[in-house]
Structures are given as C-alpha cells and as structure tokens.
Amino acid sequence: MSVGDFGFFVICLTAIVLLAAQAVVHPSEFAQILVFGLADGAIYALVALGYTMVYGIIELINFAHGDVFTLGAYVAAAVMGFFAGTSEDTFSVSNLVALLVTFPAAMLLMGAVNITIERVAYRPLRNAPRLAPLITAIGMSFLLEGIMFVWSGPFTVHVPDLLPHGPGFNTTIGGVFIEFKDVFVVVAAAILVSLLAVFINRSKLGKAMRATAQDRDASQLMGININRTIAATFFIGALLAGAGGVIWGLYFNAITYNLGFRTGLVAFTSAVFGGIGNIPGAALGGMVIGLTAAFSDAYIGSKWTQVVIFGILIGVLVFRPTGLLGMRVPEK
Amino acid sequence: MPAARSLWSRLHLRERIRDRDTAVYGVLLIVALVWPMATIFATGDTFLTSQAAHAGTWVLLAVGLNVVVGFAGLLDLGYAAFFAIGAYSYALFASFQLASSPLHHAYHLPFWLMLFVGMFVAAAFGAILGFPTLRLRGDYLAIVTLGFGEIVPQLFLNLDQWTGGINAIGSIDQPSLPAWITGPWAGANDIAIVRDFNFSFDPVAYYVLIVILIIGAVILVNNLHRSRLGRAWMAIREDEVAAAAMGINTVTTKLLAFAIGASFSGFAGAYYGASFGLVSPDSFLFVVSVTVLVMVVLGGMGNIAGVIIGAIAIYFLLNSVLSSLPANLQSLSNAIGLGWLNNSNGAWPGLSELAQRLQFLLYGLILVLMMLLRPQGIFPSRIREQELKHAVATEEETVVEQAHAS
Amino acid sequence: MSEAPADRDSILELTELTKRFGGLLAVDSVSLQIKRGEVFALIGPNGAGKTTLFNSVTGMFRPTSGRVVFDGRVITGSKPHEVARLGIARTFQNIRLFDFMTAVDNVKVGRHVRMKAKVWDSLFKLPRERHEEERVTEEAMELLRFVGIARFANHYARNLPYGQQRRLEIARALATEPKLLLLDEPAAGFTPQEKVELMELVRKILTRGITVFLIEHDMKLVMGISERIVVLDHGEKIAEGPPEEVRKDRRVIEAYLGKSA
Ligand SMILES: Nc1ncnc2c1ncn2[C@@H]1O[C@H](COP(=O)(O)OP(=O)(O)O)[C@@H](O)[C@H]1O
Ligand SMILES: [Mg+2]
Numbered sequence: 001m002s003v004g005d006f007g008f009f010v011i012c013l014t015a016i017v018l019l020a021a022q023a024v025v026h027p028s029e030f031a032q033i034l035v036f037g038l039a040d041g042a043i044y045a046l047v048a049l050g051y052t053m054v055y056g057i058i059e060l061i062n063f064a065h066g067d068v069f070t071l072g073a074y075v076a077a078a079v080m081g082f083f084a085g086t087s088e089d090t091f092s093v094s095n096l097v098a099l100l101v102t103f104p105a106a107m108l109l110m111g112a113v114n115i116t117i118e119r120v121a122y123r124p125l126r127n128a129p130r131l132a133p134l135i136t137a138i139g140m141s142f143l144l145e146g147i148m149f150v151w152s153g154p155f156t157v158h159v160p161d162l163l164p165h166g167p168g169f170n171t172t173i174g175g176v177f178i179e180f181k182d183v184f185v186v187v188a189a190a191i192l193v194s195l196l197a198v199f200i201n202r203s204k205l206g207k208a209m210r211a212t213a214q215d216r217d218a219s220q221l222m223g224i225n226i227n228r229t230i231a232a233t234f235f236i237g238a239l240l241a242g243a244g245g246v247i248w249g250l251y252f253n254a255i256t257y258n259l260g261f262r263t264g265l266v267a268f269t270s271a272v273f274g275g276i277g278n279i280p281g282a283a284l285g286g287m288v289i290g291l292t293a294a295f296s297d298a299y300i301g302s303k304w305t306q307v308v309i310f311g312i313l314i315g316v317l318v319f320r321p322t323g324l325l326g327m328r329v330p331e332k
Numbered sequence: 333m334p335a336a337r338s339l340w341s342r343l344h345l346r347e348r349i350r351d352r353d354t355a356v357y358g359v360l361l362i363v364a365l366v367w368p369m370a371t372i373f374a375t376g377d378t379f380l381t382s383q384a385a386h387a388g389t390w391v392l393l394a395v396g397l398n399v400v401v402g403f404a405g406l407l408d409l410g411y412a413a414f415f416a417i418g419a420y421s422y423a424l425f426a427s428f429q430l431a432s433s434p435l436h437h438a439y440h441l442p443f444w445l446m447l448f449v450g451m452f453v454a455a456a457f458g459a460i461l462g463f464p465t466l467r468l469r470g471d472y473l474a475i476v477t478l479g480f481g482e483i484v485p486q487l488f489l490n491l492d493q494w495t496g497g498i499n500a501i502g503s504i505d506q507p508s509l510p511a512w513i514t515g516p517w518a519g520a521n522d523i524a525i526v527r528d529f530n531f532s533f534d535p536v537a538y539y540v541l542i543v544i545l546i547i548g549a550v551i552l553v554n555n556l557h558r559s560r561l562g563r564a565w566m567a568i569r570e571d572e573v574a575a576a577a578m579g580i581n582t583v584t585t586k587l588l589a590f591a592i593g594a595s596f597s598g599f600a601g602a603y604y605g606a607s608f609g610l611v612s613p614d615s616f617l618f619v620v621s622v623t624v625l626v627m628v629v630l631g632g633m634g635n636i637a638g639v640i641i642g643a644i645a646i647y648f649l650l651n652s653v654l655s656s657l658p659a660n661l662q663s664l665s666n667a668i669g670l671g672w673l674n675n676s677n678g679a680w681p682g683l684s685e686l687a688q689r690l691q692f693l694l695y696g697l698i699l700v701l702m703m704l705l706r707p708q709g710i711f712p713s714r715i716r717e718q719e720l721k722h723a724v725a726t727e728e729e730t731v732v733e734q735a736h737a738s
Numbered sequence: 739m740s741e742a743p744a745d746r747d748s749i750l751e752l753t754e755l756t757k758r759f760g761g762l763l764a765v766d767s768v769s770l771q772i773k774r775g776e777v778f779a780l781i782g783p784n785g786a787g788k789t790t791l792f793n794s795v796t797g798m799f800r801p802t803s804g805r806v807v808f809d810g811r812v813i814t815g816s817k818p819h820e821v822a823r824l825g826i827a828r829t830f831q832n833i834r835l836f837d838f839m840t841a842v843d844n845v846k847v848g849r850h851v852r853m854k855a856k857v858w859d860s861l862f863k864l865p866r867e868r869h870e871e872e873r874v875t876e877e878a879m880e881l882l883r884f885v886g887i888a889r890f891a892n893h894y895a896r897n898l899p900y901g902q903q904r905r906l907e908i909a910r911a912l913a914t915e916p917k918l919l920l921l922d923e924p925a926a927g928f929t930p931q932e933k934v935e936l937m938e939l940v941r942k943i944l945t946r947g948i949t950v951f952l953i954e955h956d957m958k959l960v961m962g963i964s965e966r967i968v969v970l971d972h973g974e975k976i977a978e979g980p981p982e983e984v985r986k987d988r989r990v991i992e993a994y995l996g997k998s999a
Contacts, residue, residue, distance in 0.1 A: 124704055128703075132707040135699055138622050143696030143700060146691075149693065150689045150690060261618070303486075304490060306482060307490070310482045311483065314479045555862065555863045556857075556860055559867065559871070560850060566836065566847075570835075571834050574834040574835070576819050580819055580850055580851075588857065
C-alpha cells in the first residue's frame with residue numbers, strides 16, 4: 001500500500017467515523033439526509049455512467065454529456081406537458097400513461113442527439129491532437145446549453161409533478177419522511193444500471209464495447225466495427241443520461257438551461273471517484289458523491305458543497321488516481 | 333570590440349529572419365501605437381481605447397497559457413483560477429476591503445509591487461497544484477485544473493468576511509507613477525518639476541501600461557521559447573518518453589511551464605483588478621478559462637504571434653460581434669419592414685431578446701466549427717529559420733552533397 | 739544509488755534482472771557484463787524480451803527483481819532522466835524523434851543535460867546563456883555532420899527520410915555524452931548497403947570511447963562487428979560468447995529455426 005493509498009483511506013475513514021458519530025447522536029436527522037443523498041446519488045450515477053463509458057472507450061471528457069442530461073429533462077417537460085395536460089393530481093392513470101411515453105421518448109431522443117454529436121463533432125477529430133476534441137466537446141456543451149437558453153431563457157422550467165404524491169404516497173418511519181418519489185428514483189436507477197450491466201456483460205455489442213475499450217487496434221483486427229461500437233457507447237450513455245434527466249425533473253420539478261454544467265461536473269467527479277472507465281465504479285461513485293453532497297449540504301453548509309466535491313475530485317486524483325475500484329491503467 | 337560585433341551579428345540576423353512572425357509583430361506594434369490616436373480622432377472618445385486595453389488583458393492571459401498548452405502541451409482547464417488569485421491579491425491589499433475584515437485594517441500597497449506579488453502568489457498556487465498532479469497522466473492535469481477552477485471562485489464567494497463575497501471588491505486603488513523629481517524645498521507648497529501621475533480612470537494610461545506589459549511578456553516568452561527550457565518543453569510535448577530518455581526531468585520541467593503560465597495569469601489578474609476597479613467572483617468562471625484556451629488554440633498553439641491575433645479575434649467576436657448582434661438585428665428588421673418581429677408574443681421572445689439568447693449558442697457553434705475546420709489553429713507554428721552561422725550551413729551542404737554524389 | 743563492488747573493466751553489469759508483466763516473464767533472470775569499449779550485441783527472435791531489457795536498464799520500467807550496475811553504481815529503479823545524466827543514452831526500436839522540431843533542435847535537446855542555463859538566464863537572454871546556445875548549436879551541427887545528415891539540420895524531424903531519422907536518433911543520443919550507447923535495432927528496415935554504412939558509423943562511435951550495446955535482428959551484421967553476443971529467447975539467456983561460438987549453439991539454432999538467419 002502506497003502513501004497515497006494510505007492517505008486516501010485515512011480520509012475516507014475519517015469521513016465515515018464523523019458520519020457514524022452523527023448517526024448515533026441524531027439518528028433520524030441522519031437518516032433523512034441519507035434518503036436525500038441516495039436519491040441524488042442515484043441520478044448522479046446514471047449520468048456518471050455516460051462519462052465513464054465514453055472516457056473508457058475514446059479517452060474523451062465528453063463535456064456535452066451533462067447538457068444531454070438537461071436536454072432530456074427539457075424534452076420530458078415538453079412531452080409531459082403535452083400528454084398530461086396540467087393535471088398534477090396526486091395520482092391518475094393519464095399521468096401514468098404520460099410517464100410511460102415520456103421515458104422512452106426522452107431517452108431515445110437523447111440517444112439520437114448524442115450519436116449525432118459523436119458523428120459530427122468527435123469522429124472527424126479522432127486522430128487529431130488531443131485538445132481538438134476536448135474543445136469541440138466544450139463547444140457542443142455551450143451549443144446545447146445555448147439551445148435550451150433560446151428555448152426558455154434564463155427562467156426556470158417547471159416539470160409537472162406526475163409521480164404519485166400527496167397523502168397516501170408518503171410515510172414516516174422512525175421520524176424519517178419518505179415519499180414515493182424517493183423510492184422511485186432509487187429503484188428506477190437501480191433497474192437501469194442492472195440492465196446496463198447485463199447488456200455489457202452478455203450482449204455481443206456489450207462485449208465489443210469492452211474489447212474496444214481494452215485495445216482498439218486489436219479489436220479492429222478481430223473484426224469489431226469500431227465506429228459502430230463507439231456510436232453505441234454514446235447511444236447507451238445518452239439513454240441513461242436522458243432517463244436521469246427525466247428522473248431529475250420528476251424529483252425536483254424545476255430545471256434551468258445550465259443545470260447540466262454543474263450536474264455534469266459532479267457526475268464526472270463520481271466517475272473519477274469510482275475509477276474512470278470502470279462501470280460499476282461510476283455507479284458506486286455516483287451514490288457516494290450523492291451522499292457526500294447531501295451530508296455536506298446538511299452538516300457543512302450548502303455553499304461549501306461544491307468546494308467539498310471538487311476537493312474530493314482533486315484529492316482522489318492526487319492520492320489515488322485509479323479511483324475507488326481502480327481503472328485500466330496501461331503500464332507506460 | 334566583441335560587444336559591437338555581437339550587436340552587428342544580431343542585426344545581421346534580423347535581416348535574415350524573413351519569416352511571417354516578424355512581419356506580424358511589426359504590424360501589431362504599429363497598430364498598437366496608432367490605435368489610441370486614430371480611434372480618438374475618429375470617434376472623439378476613448379471608448380475604443382479602453383476596449384483595446386481590456387482586450388490586452390486577454391492577450392496577456394493567452395500569451396501565458398500558451399506557455400502551458402502550446403509549448404509544453406499540458407492541458408489547463410482552470411486558468412481563470414490563477415487570474416482570480418492575482419486579481420484578488422491586488423484587490424485585497426489595495427482597497428478598503430480588509431478594513432471590514434477580521435483584520436480591521438485596510439492596506440494600500442502600491443500597484444507596481446502587487447503586480448509582482450500577484451504573479452508570485454499565482455505561481456506558488458500553480459506549483460502546489462501541479463506538483464502532485466504532473467506526475468500523473470496528461471488528462472489528469474486537465475481534470476485537476478478543472479476542479480481547481482471551480483473551487484477558487486467559490487472560495488472567494490464563500491469567504492465573504494474577507495472578500496465581500498457576492499458584493500465584490502470595489503473602489504480598488506488605481507496605480508500611480510510617483511515622481512521623485514521634487515525640489516529640496518518640498519513642503520506644504522512644494523513645487524514638483526514632474527507631478528505624481530495617477531492613472532485615475534484614464535483609459536489611455538491603462539492602454540499604454542498594458543501595451544508595455546504585453547511587449548515585455550512577449551519578449552520574455554520568446555526568449556524562453558528559444559532556450560534550453562523551451563526546447564525541453566517542446567520535447568516533452570512531442571514525446572515525453574523520449575524526452576526523459578534524453579535526461580530531461582519531465583516533472584520539474586512541466587512544473588516550470590505550469591507555474592510560469594500561472595504567474596502570467598496572476599500578473600494579468602493584478603492589472604485587471606486595477607484597470608477594472610472591481611473584482612467579483614463571477615468574473616472568473618469556467619467560461620473564462622475556456623475562452624483563453626480557445627484563443628491559444630485558434631491562434632495556433634505555440635506560435636506567439638498567432639496567439640496574440642487569436643486573442644484579439646476572439647475578444648472582438650465575443651465583445652463586439654456577438655454582443656452587438658441584438659441591436660443590429662433589431663435595426664435590420666426595422667429597416668426591412670419586419671419590425672413586428674421585435675415584439676415578444678407568447679413563446680416568441682422578440683427578435684432582440686432572441687438574439688441576446690442566441691449568443692451562447694453561436695459561441696458554441698463557432699468553437700465546434702473552428703475545431704472541425706482548422707484543428708491546428710489559424711496560424712500553426714511552422715518551420716522557423718534556425719540561428720545558424722550562415723557559413724556553417726552552406727559549407728556543410730556542399731560537402732555532404734558531394735559525398736552523396738560520389 | 740550506492741557504490742557497488744567495482745569491477746573496473748565492466749561498464750554495465752546485470753545480475754539476475756527480471757521483468758514480469760502480469761503472468762508474462764518478459765525478461766527472466768538475465769545476468770551479463772559489458773566491458774568498456776566493446777560492442778556487445780543482444781539478439782533473439784521477436785518478443786524475446788530484448789527491448790524490455792533495454793527499458794529496464796534505462797529506467798523506463800522498474801525491474802521486478804535483479805540488479806543493474808552502471809559504471810560502478812547501482813542504478814536499479816532509477817528514473818530515466820537520472821540514468822541519462824549518469825551516461826546511458828539510447829535509441830528506440832520504433833523511432834521516437836521530436837517530430838515537429840528541427841533536426842538540429844532534436845540534437846540540442848540531447849545536449850540538455852550537459853547545459854547549464856537556468857530559467858533566469860533564458861528569460862533575460864544573459865550573455866552566458868547566449869554563448870552557451872551558440873556553442874551548443876555548433877556542437878549539434880558537429881554531431882549531425884558526424885552521422886552524416888547535416889544538410890537536414892533545419893528540416894522537421896518528421897520530414898527526414900527513414901534512414902536519416904535513425905541517424906538523427908543516434909546523433910541525439912550521442913549529444914548526451916554517453917559512456918554507454920544502447921541501440922535498439924538501429925538497422926531495422928535498412929538495405930544491405932545502408933546496413934554496412936551503419937556499421938561504419940558504429941565503429942566511428944567506438945573510436946570516441948563509447949561502449950555500444952546493440953540489439954540487432956540480422957545475425958550476419960552482428961557477427962561482423964561485435965566481440966560478444968548474448969542470445970535471448972522467451973526472456974531467458976540461452977547463449978553467450980563470441981559470434982562463432984554462438985552461431986553454432988544448438989539452442990540458438992532452434993530458437994531461430996524457421997527464420998532466415
Ligand atoms: N509494456 C508492456 N506491457 C505488457 N507486456 C509487454 C510490454 N512491453 C513488452 N511486453 C511483452 O514482453 C515481451 C517481450 O517484448 P519485447 O521486449 O518488446 O521483445 P523484443 O524487443 O525482443 O522483440 C513480449 O511478449 C511483449 O508483448
Ligand atoms: Mg524489440
């Protein structure tokens with residue numbers, strides 16, 4: 001164990017001990033924060049997966065990914081508005097139908113958007129100097145944010161509260177207030193992540209993706225269609241980000257055009273924390289960072305949360321660049 | 333007379349350098365000299381001069397980032413953080429801000445000192461940040477600087493006891509040039525031959541200052557470029573493994589590039605604090621780092637003259653073309669009889685408002701197109717004539733050619 | 739780096755040097771000694787571990803176990819730049835020049851370790867820096883002349899013809915003033931004529947008092963120039979000795995079976 005690893009574990013351990021102390025002293029407050037954190041973390045995990053998959057396969061920080069997530073939420077707002085009208089009843093069948101339409105619509109649309117971005121902005125630069133795709137990624141991020149800005153201006157967009165809510169759909173267990181949507185977010189994310197895991201491990205395309213991430217040239221020699229595999233990676237990443245956007249909208253009911261910048265960076269931090277390129281790592285990292293953010297909001301103050309999160313980002317890279325679960329690092 | 337000889341040979345060298353850069357520098361210098369006179373004469377006010385002085389800050393930033401990105405090939409996505417550090421260093425110690433801080437004492441240190449303090453503080457932060465990360469793979473530096481760039485403005489916002497937070501720091505001291513030529517009779521009614529010169533809000537004074545700073549910076553950076561260190565940076569950029577095998581300590585060499593780049597940013601920050609008179613946390617966001625990076629890339633990484641032009645072009649694009657778009661579109665639609673487009677109506681926000689909103693989108697679009705069309709920038713650095721003794725090269729050429737002919 | 743029991747004759751001494759990549763033993767407990775002023779050759783089929791051995795000596799890889807002694811000092815696990823400073827220079831099997839730098843600048847990078855200019859000297863172009871630059875430019879030109887490519891001095895390295903690129907790599911390595919020069923398949927892809935010229939160059943390098951440690955595929959070539967040869971196969975040393983002996987060795991013939999050599 002190196003000095004860096006040691007420092008990393010000492011810091012993690014300190015954080016855990018402090019939190020455990022809180023848990024003992026104020027158990028119900030702690031549990032309440034835990035619920036928020038899990039819900040946030042589930043969404044970060046969904047977005048982080050897209051970052052980690054793309055980085056794993058073409059070593060690009062896809063800055064536009066956070067904005068694809070936001071665009072998913074925007075599309076969701078529009079589609080829901082169309083199908084559910086303005087009904088925000090606590091529970092209705094039409095809301096359920098709207099949800100069933102919104103999820104696939106937003107996800108597929110984002111998949112298409114992300115494939116287009118890859119095709120137009122990244123593929124032509126695959127062999128260019130490193131900086132070039134990075135700048136187009138930032139440009140694409142600005143472009144998407146610009147589109148949403150034109151759409152809604154600087155104003156908050158309301159996302160209808162379609163999930164069952166109100167009396168009968170929440171409960172208090174041991175002083176902890178839990179709503180239906182808290183459970184929904186975590187369960188939906190868990191289902192999506194499991195589907196992804198099955199896909200990556202079982203399907204032919206999933207195997208091709210793993211092989212390409214390992215060694216692109218060798219995969220090409222083995223007859224894997226690299227362009228298609230990379231496009232598929234962007235597509236799947238965007239499916240998850242789109243779903244994340246819809247879920248975020250349903251959970252918070254309010255979005256702005258620049259939501260993706262901050263959320264994207266936090267999700268990216270999650271991916272780094274879990275070990276960038278590592279898919280289970282991203283899911284785990286998302287949960288950990290979501291919890292960290294919630295605890296930081298509650299115990300340190302929300303204005304410090306950003307400092308804490310990016311402090312973690314720097315700390316991880318300095319002390320343990322392979323992240324929590326380790327990444328594929330070629331020996332130089 | 334060796335001194336005279338060396339001067340002569342250097343002049344001789346100047347003649348031999350016929351490359352584009354020299355011409356570009358010459359043109360830039362002439363434009364810089366006539367700019368204030370020409371624009372004041374043409375428009376009757378100093379608006380364009382102050383714009384140019386402001387653009388100069390960006391030029392300084394781009395020249396500094398070019399050392400990091402262009403010379404050494406390092407990715408820095410948090411350059412604005414060092415800019416902020418320089419600006420706040422000056423703002424805190426040259427205003428009334430610290431009087432309302434826990435220190436209860438306002439400092440008014442001179443600008444000329446703080447220019448260098450800002451520079452060293454930023455360089456120190458660069459070194460602290462770079463040291464643990466530069467050993468890691470290239471991308472990690474990009475990520476770490478990105479995180480740092482997000483943390484620093486947030487810290488200046490959060491530490492409001494010291495920095496005023498969201499209220500920013502205002503009424504920052506303006507530089508002055510002290511006059512030492514006062515007579516021995518100096519007293520209550522002293523007669524100074526030369527008066528203290530205060531920059532006050534005189535755009536021309538700031539313009540002159542920034543032009544001098546830029547010229548100095550360009551000379552120094554040029555010197556570095558063609559030196560042992562500059563070659564080591566380029567070698568690392570080209571092939572880090574081979575550079576190490578040639579005996580270059582890649583970590584310290586990269587650290588130097590990173591710290592020197594940061595010092596430029598801190599230097600520019602101190603100037604910015606003085607010239608703008610107001611330093612606020614939201615002037616140093618991610619978009620600032622990206623914009624400087626784009627200036628460097630557009631200008632053709634590594635090419636100093638190109639980077640200067642890239643910086644001016646991007647500044648012009650953002651602060652003139654895009655920002656005057658709403659007004660221009662509005663008058664255009666009025667002129668061609670589509671004035672009704674200007675009124676907002678339901679989901680239609682009105683033409684001018686739309687154009688306002690379009691700016692960000694257009695900037696993104698321009699970035700993407702620029703990279704797709706010219707990934708190597710407008711002025712990629714290209715072969716430059718080497719400082720060789722003319723005779724050596726020609727003599728050698730004939731010898732070798734004969735050898736090959738036989 | 740501590741002092742090791744010095745064998746005055748040997749410039750490089752490897753003791754049971756081992757490099758493992760996961761399950762693969764790329765270099766398996768290889769010991770050898772190189773004497774000052776000789777040409778020592780390392781041969782073996784593709785994938786035998788020759789390049790890995792070079793990388794382990796020059797600090798590109800940290801050896802899994804074993805010891806490297808250079809010029810009386812233990813340098814096992816030293817950083818590449820430290821190794822270069824001590825006096826080992828190398829070329830690469832797949833040429834690694836600084837593509838967008840001119841040939842003369844490539845060589846000047848090689849002079850880096852022997853130069854003294856500090857940041858301040860360069861920033862302000864102090865006279866001593868200027869003189870050093872002039873001197874180094876001269877020396878670099880001299881080296882380009884030595885390897886016979888002076889007329890390409892002001893061309894980008896990437897624009898040089900293949901053979902000249904190999905020569906430039908040698909010039910760059912020589913610029914570090916090495917005591918020991920490691921050449922990794924310097925004649926790969928050469929025509930017979932070019933190979934002969936290259937061997938001439940190696941002889942010229944020897945006369946400068948530099949020891950040469952050479953990896954080469956072409957047995958014949960090696961036979962003509964080196965006093966002693968080590969043969970590597972699957973990471974293991976399978977033979978060592980003067981060329982005539984090694985050529986007759988049964989294991990060497992087996993290892994090379996199916997190859998033209
Ligand atoms: N960085 C590395 N990581 C993993 N395996 C490696 C690495 N470098 C070399 N190898 C393996 O070590 C073995 C020896 O390679 P190498 O030293 O290049 O052989 P040679 O130079 O004799 O042709 C090969 O099987 C090669 O695949
Ligand atoms: Mg080899």
